[in-house]
Amino acid sequence: MASLVPCPHCGQRPKEEFTIKGAALARPAADADAVDWFDYVYLRDNPRGAYEEYWHHTSGCRRWIVVTRDTVTHEVAASRDAADRARSEART
Amino acid sequence: MSEFRPTLRPALATKQAVASAALKLSPLPEGTIVHVLARPGEQDVVSFLGSLAKPAAHAVRPVSPGQWFIVHEEPMPHKEMKSLFAALEPRATGVDQSHGRVRIRIEGKMASRALSKGTAVDLDPSAFPVGQSAVTLIGHIAAHVTRVGPEAFEIIVLRGFAESLWDDLARMSLEFT
Structure with missing residues (x-):
């Protein structure tokens, strides 16, 4: 159990309890251009450094969380509930 | 058959x-386990569940945000279970997990x-x-x-x-x- 992921509800947990979905991207509007949707669904950057990802705490609280992680050092800068993130973004 | x-x-x-x-x-x-799921945005569900569980001496265990188990040693009669589910609505929903x-x-x-x-x-x-x-x-x-x-x-x-x-x-x- 090497890498620990901080869950905003459960605290530090090993990565085995989680499922990773991938980059947390902003979803295009429903009527957006096909090109934007193609980007959103298929195209991914592979950044070296800071990265926002969706993680699902499958064997814990079963909440989706957004983890801000460094892909080089696995240093986790922040982790919050995906619902809270969506709400705070809707406000801005 | x-x-x-x-x-x-x-x-x-x-x-x-x-x-x-x-x-x-x-x-x-294998007594009673009721899984309680609160509606999004509901506040103070813990004290609400406590008031429901206390008279019957049921234990309330937190599961995850907005979810709890109500636990009891004895099986709960069907009628009592139905009235518990009715009392939970509309703030939360109960699911019988006893079996x-x-x-x-x-x-x-x-x-x-x-x-x-x-x-x-x-x-x-x-x-x-x-x-x-x-x-x-x-x-x-x-x-x-x-x-x-x-x-x-x-x-x-x-x-x-x-x-x-x-x-x-x-x-x-x-x-x-």
Whole structure:
């Protein structure tokens, strides 16, 4: 159990309890251009450094969380509930 | 019509008891487990559940944000269950999990040592006091762990995994028995 992921509800947990979905991207509007949707669904950057990802705490609280992680050092800068993130973004 | 008839028996009825001075593993009676799911945005659900559970001496265990288990040793009559579900609405919804999940008790001086072999949750009394609950993996099985006493834990696990988890716990306890 090497890498620990901080869950905003459960605290530090090993990565085995989680499922990773991938980059947390902003979803295009429903009527957006096909090109934007193609980007959103298929195209991914592979950044070296800071990265926002969706993680699902499958064997814990079963909440989706957004983890801000460094892909080089696995240093986790922040982790919050995906619902809270969506709400705070809707406000801005 | 098929000749096959399912036999109703407790999930862990055939398991051999694990008991010693330092550690005891025992299946708890298959009474009542109600999974409560609150509607998004509901506040103060804990005190609301407490007021519902208190007169009947049911225990309320937190599961995850907006979710709880209501636990009782005795099976709840159908009528009582229906009125509990009605009382929960519209703030929350109840789901009967009495036959879906099984409770296991592990107690004794070495209980936390044995459990720590399977889970990454910090079980030290300062970090995990009496009454605290956590959903975590024990080995490869997802389970709900509650400290019910200074040296006692209650584990709630899906019925289909109960025998497997029991065998794992028994093996983890071997050196203490």
